[in-house]
Amino acid sequence: MSNSGVLAQNMWMQKRSLPQIGRWAADVARAALIAVAVAVAPAAPAAPVLAAATPGKLPAWSSGYFYIHHISTGRGNATYFVMPDGTTMLIDAGEADPEFAKMVAPLKAFPPLPDGSHSAGYWIADYIRQFAPAGRPVKLDYALITHFHTDHMGTVTADKPMSRTGAYRLAGITEVADLIPIGTLVDRAAPTYDYPVDLRECARPGGLPGSNGMSLSNYLGFADYRLKHGQAVVGLKPGALDQIRLGKAGAFPTFHIRNVASSGVIWTGARDETQYYIPKDAVSDCRFDENPFSNVLTMAYGRFKYYSGGDIPGVPAYDQPWWRDVETPVSAVVGPVDVMLLDHHGNRDTVNENILRNLAPRVLVQENWLSPQPGEDVVNRMASKGLYPGPRDVFSIGMAVETRAAIGPIMDSIYKSYNGHVVIRVAPDGESYEVYVLNDANTRREIVKRFGPYRSK
Known part of the structure; x- marks a missing residue:
């Protein structure tokens, strides 16, 4: 563990009870100390960045490589992983609600990609088929839903087709599951679905407005069908190391997945110990915000480290409670990473100062679908x-064109690509990695640009 990681762990462990307002201020101050440690640490040499404009095929996965595919559908989050031994996982399969986009007008949703002839779930499955390990059955060993919002799990409406089982409709993750077998389904609340309130009650008519209730009800029907038929459905255990593991045990001993947070419970940084960060009585009815309860995890391969935090917020509004800043305590135990997936699509309530200081990412990836993002x-x-x-x-x-124009030239100083599938290709043993941008306007998905190699921390 780096010096900054040790400081982060010590900071978190010094407070063994949940912070109140005053104690929270003390923790934030300690987080600033971590920033100092990161800032004064010797910086790694800057990696050469080579942009290749010649179209070509993404190098096929082979044993020892770790691939992270950020899939562009214009409808929400979807990240596909091929681990060093070929174990596969999908985090989220978003298909946002078109009615929501109408509600937030004049803000605009992105157009469906590569086109509107099929749903987002179909295109996610099509992408996975193209880049799945060759010579093996196409499957997902794991599918993980960070939280129960439609741009992460799919929007269900009355006109969505029924699955072959007849037990649920097809949208987002349920459609992916009908097209590609899923070994283990992971979410934040399985198998009881009773936290922070009874989600089954919330899924009933009148529990949640519009398609939200129908979508949650459909997902729970999908999970129940799997449980009834002996298919694995599990809740992410915060603090656990390698609950999600490689299929070939011991083949790549430096590869690990750490569960950092789930349902408002955060790893302390020591062993598998956790603490409730969001007070247990903070929510009392169905109309709560799912975002702070998102699943958070990191993936480490040798020197390389990747962060995924769902939609956890980090910048509370003036009328919101202190625990709406989930990013600060999470970042204190995560420490420096190489690649960070922006929380909550880069919305204005996320990516706060502390998470940037503590993670200090060399590469940041944004999975977004609305014009106000970032x-x-x-x-x-x-x-x-x-x-x-x-x-x-x-x-x-x-x-969105209007977003880039409104924010101005500062975007061009840090953004290397504004559209396309973004693929991180980590070399064996995690010593270095490259970034590929693939064309998202067709199904060939050829290389548009290549960056790197970057040296892992």
Whole structure:
């Protein structure tokens, strides 16, 4: 563990009870000390960045490589992983609600990609088929849903087709599951679905507005069908190391997945110990915000480290409670990473100063689908050398023209790509990695640009 990681762990462990307002302020102050440790640490040499404009095929996965595919559908989050031994996982399969986009007008949703002839779930499955390990049955060993919002699990409406089972409709993750077998389904609340309130009650008519209730009800029907038929459905255990593991035990001993947070419970940084960060009585009815309860995890392969935090917030509004800043305590135990997936699509309530200081990512990836993503303050923070030193490259799977124009030239100082599938290709043993941008306007998905190699921390 790096010096900054030790400081982060010590900071978190010094407070063994949940912080109240005053104690929270003390923890935030301690987080600033971590920033100092990161800032004064010797910086790794800047990696050469080579942009290749010649179209070509993404190198096929082979044993020892770790691939992270950020899939662009214009409809929400979807990240496909091929681990060093060929174990596969999908985190989220978003298919946002078109009615929501109408509600937030004049904000605009991105167009469906590569086109609107099929649903997002179909295109996610099509992408996986193209880049799955060759010579093996196409499957997902794991599918993980960070939280129960439609741009992460799929929007269900009355016109969506029924699955072959007749037990649920097809949208997002349920459609992916009908097209590609899933070994283990992971979410934040299985198998009881009773936290922070009874989610089954919330899924009933009148529990949640519009398609939200129908979508949650459909997902629970999908999970129940799997449980009834002996298919694995599990809740992410915060603090656990390698609950999600390679299929070939011991083949790549430096590869690990750490569960950092789930349902408001955060790893302390020591062994598998956790603490409730969001008070148990903070929510009392169904109309709560799922985002702070998102699953958070890191993936480490040798020197390389990747962060995925769902939609956890980090910048509470003035009328919101202190625990709406989940990013600060999470980042204190995560420490420096090489690649960070932006929380909550880069919305203005996320990517706060502490998470940037503590993670100090060399590469940042944005999975977004609405015109206000990213927020202008988020871009300013990402670009700030005052938060952490050294270069940083940002890659977005999409960007609204009006957003880029409104925020201005500062975006071009850090963004290396504004659209396309973003693939991280980590070399064997995790010593270095490359970034590929693939064309998201067709099904060939050829290389548009290549960056790297970057040296892992």
